[in-house]
Amino acid sequence: MVQGKRKWGIGPINDFIEQHGLREKFDALTPPKVATVAYRDASFKFYIPDAMTDKMQLAPLLGQYHERSLLEAFHSVVDSN
Secondary structure, X not given: OOOOOOOOOHHHHHHXXXXXXXXXXXXXXXXXXXXXXXXXXXXXXXXXXXXXOOHHHOHHHHOOOOOHHHHHHHHHHOOOO
């Protein structure tokens, strides 16, 4: 492990969730747990049922997506409505 870097164990992910108020954001989503990410002139909805235990699903709660290249591909083929 690189000096000063922490692995994403359950402790660090819980710390991150608490520091950014993500548990409250997640709990505020009505079922199904869907978060919206704005990208260019469109909004994409992502189903994130495991966001409290899966770090990849945290990004949409922050208004981001972990794979910008996929958003670019979605943007090119999905109608903005």
